[in-house]
Amino acid sequence: MKNLIKPFALFSIVALLISCKDEQQVKVEKLTESYSKYLDSLTLEKSEEIVSKWNEIENEFNNKTTALKNEINQLDDKDDFEKKFAAVGIRYEDFKKDILVKKAEIDAKNAQLTRNKELFGSQFIHDDMKFEWVNKDNILAVYDQFVTTVQKNKDTYSREDWDEIKLLYEALDSRKNTVEKQGLTSKDNMKIAGLKLKFAPMYTVNRMGAKSEENANAKK
The missing domain is CATH 1.20.58 (Methane Monooxygenase Hydroxylase; Chain G, domain 1)
Structure with missing residues (x-):
């Protein structure tokens, strides 16, 4: 009987191992x-x-x-x-x-929208090139915020940023032509002209600097 138990026990262990492997x-x-x-x-x-x-x-x-x-x-x-x-x-x-x-x-789109809202305020919407929300009463404030923000961040903009900023600036200028016919005061118009004179050289110099920096980095 004892001789039968040993093979049975061995068989049980083998069966258990096979079962574990299957599981x-x-x-x-x-x-x-x-x-x-x-x-x-x-x-x-x-x-x-x-x-x-x-x-x-x-x-x-x-x-x-x-x-x-x-x-x-x-x-x-x-x-x-x-x-x-x-x-x-x-x-x-x-x-x-x-x-x-x-x-x-x-x-990239989110970063672009964040940058543009800093430039023009919370009313700016993505891909807004018409600036229909800009009127004779707020256009001076819009230009002022734009130029002030550009001046503050000018050292952080890439050449691509400057190109996009210039396009937005030109779109705002186009809106200004419409606003002038809607009763823009000569006083506000003069202040806007001053801001435009401030932006022009800042754009030229800093875009050139950004391009030179990108070219230098590309050579490394």
């Missing part, structure tokens, strides 16, 4: 499927929404990556799972590149 394989299969589906779900969301919560998404994906990799490493036969794991990783890197490009575009 681990099933666990990894489920995690791998969930890992892939998570990436699929991200690709279906609008890129703007992904960008707005990118740090959170990247952290979550990295956590899932680490967890799955640890589980795969516990398998003896893991080649197939490592291939599936790597394939999802490649898809994620391609997805990440596209999102980071979109994120850079959105960040």
Whole structure:
């Protein structure tokens, strides 16, 4: 009887080990499927929404990556799972590149809008080149804020910033031509002329300096 117990005990241990291996394989299969589906779900969301919560998404994906990799490493036969794991990783890197490009575009637009609101006030809206909110009563204040802000930040603007600022300045000047016909006082007009004389050389000198700095950096 004792001789029968030993083989049975050995069989039980082997069966238990096989069962544990099967359970681990099933666990990894489920995690791998969930890992892939998570990436699929991200690709279906609008890129703007992904960008707005990118740090959170990247952290979550990295956590899932680490967890799955640890589980795969516990398998003896893991080649197939490592291939599936790597394939999802490649898809994620391609997805990440596209999102980071979109994120850079959105960040640039937000920075541009922030800069323009500093130049013209909170009433300025994105891509506003008509300045219809500017009238005979507030145009002097708008010019004053514009020139004051440019003077304060002139050392931080890039050549591209200066080019965009010049376009906005010219658009504001175009609006001034309309406002003059709506009753702009000669007193305010004279003050605006003074501000324009202040801006012109500041633009020329600082844009030239920004361009020279960019050229110097490009040579490094």
